[in-house]
Amino acid sequence: MRIGRYEIRGLLGRGGMGAVYKAAMPVTGRIVALKVLKPAEIMADLVGEDALREMFYKEASAMASISHPNVAAILDVSGGSGEGEGDPAPPHFTMEYYCGNLGALMGETYEVERESRRLGVETSLAIARGMICGLDRLHYEGIIHRDVKPFNVMLAEDQGGPGTVKLIDFGLSKLRGERTVRHKGMVVGSPYYAAPEQEADPESADERSDLYSVGVTLYRMLTGRLPESGKRLPICDVHADLDCRWDDFFSTALARDPAARFPDGPAMLNALDDLEARWREQRDAVCAAPDLLGDAGNGRPFPRPRREPVKAGLKEGRTVFGLDGLWRPERYAHGEFADQGDGTVAELSSGLIWELDGSRYPLTWERAAAHVARLNRNAFAGRVDWRLPTVAELATLFTGRTEPGEFCLQPAFDPRKARLWSADRKAFTAAWYVDAELGFVWWQDLTCRFFARAVAG
Structure with a gap:
């Protein structure tokens, strides 16, 4: 199967506006992510094909305008109007492909409210910091993402640790002051992660709405739980290693009133820096001097593990x-x-x-x-x-x-x-x-x- 010049290697995901495929570039064979506009029939009826096409190309334009380590790069835009005569390819664009994403790292499923994996303090803070830095670059250009969630956070395998954060999926983004075309019943953002004001009125979303979503994601990375609206458990009650000073951070990050939240990315980063500094002081005070191999043995022998490879679906x-x-x-x-x-x-x-x-x-x-x-x-x-x-x-x-x-x-x-x-x-x-x-x-x-x-x- 081919779309335009690209050989399709597999489906990565599908949504209301189209699908994302793993694809190989011509000549070099480089693996890329190819997003193609193939809206569901109900989306085309509600919004209109012309409006969906405009939204699609606006996403590609928004991503292509940003050069930042924490934002996935656009490589090519093609298809649809403007192509050579007889070209059947639908509108599509390609971007950097990464195998890892935060949703998979957390073990999140489509049943979002189910428990997920805790990622540890250092990993959680590193990923949150990358998300904020990428969003701050968007916000500096007046772009509001409006769909920040774990599966829109890719993790590049270019280094050790969790990998470099790469924000993707700008299909719901908007420029500051812009009124976007949408049906009044069309939801903008993802349940559980979208800020309250964005759920009530997507056009009211601003930088603080995106940062609210980062706060939800960080809380979940640390605890394996979503912060329940209106009755969020203090983090010091659900995570034995974190003191109640972390709750001051989350009270601000997850405030229902946008005016009570962090005003911008740098302010949220400064608060994270303070939390991490206190965490490291606590860890160093509690733990013995580091030892390469540690002393994790519990004295209980375990059976020799299987050495022959297997194939398991x-x-x-x-x-x-x-x-x-x-x-x-x-x-x-x-x-x-x-x-x-x-x-x-x-x-x-x-x-x-x-x-x-x-x-x-x-x-x-x-x-x-x-x-x-x-x-x-x-x-x-x-x-x-x-x-x-x-x-x-x-x-x-x-x-x-x-x-x-x-x-x-x-x-x-x-x-x-x-x-x-x-x-x-x-x-x-x-x-x-x-x-x-x-x-x-x-x-x-x-x-x-x-x-x-x-x-x-």
Whole structure:
């Protein structure tokens, strides 16, 4: 299947105005996200095809006008009127493609009110800061996003840790002072994340409305819950590591009256900086001096994990890997690790030998296998039995340290290289990976980039 010049590799998502596909660029084969205008019939009837086309191209124009590390870049706009005669392609544009997004990291589903994964304080603050910086760049140009939510926050795999925030989906954005075309029954924004004034009157949304959505997202990243309107539980009651000073921040961020909120991005960033500084002081005072390998062992041996790769689809994955509803182990292994002094680490209970550093960069699944082959060619640490680990083996690296009360646990490996490919396949084009820092298992297609950490023994 092709749309214009692009070869379609799969569907990424679908909405009322159209669909987003994974696509390959001509000649180079670079993977991009292609958004195409294919409105649902009811949308076309309510709003009109001309108005929808105008909104679509306005989204592309708004994104293309911004150059910022926390805003996804537009690469090409094409299709529809203005194209060569006989071109059947509908209006579409392409943008940078990233495998990761915040919704998947949190484990959020279409049942938004269900519990999600807690991301830990450092990760949550880093992502919130990236969201605010990207929004501040939009706001500086007079653009209000109006649909800030986890699935519109992509996470680039260009670095360790959670990745760089990239804001996407400007289909509902507006310029300051602009009156947008919409049917009076058309909802602008996403339930649970949209500010109260935006739900009542989408045209009243301003910078403070977008920042309210950041406040909802941060509260959820920290607690795994949505802040309930009108009866939000104090965060110090639902997260053992956070004192009640955090509630002063959320009282401002989530104020129903926009005038009581942070007036702009820099003000919200300053408040986050103060919170993070106090958090680090608390952590340093409570925790012992850091130790590379820590002392997470609980003295309980666990069975030698499965070493033979398996193929498991989405329906059976949780059962095969022994995971809960949020794709986490029923209990964390808390392995006991010893540095061998030769670039390897031994896990004493299972007898597994791990590569200490792992790959220098995030890699596709095939390149991860090539990384392992290179270790064997070079007889790294005197061994030639290196392999990509299974999910069961990778699960022995989980500490649970992002859960409340566990922040003093020290990881055995670089936490910036937490997302790791496994040898287990989901399908011909996809494999399972783990996030060892956040302690969960998920899948991605083989062209995505995660780190490789080889195992032997």
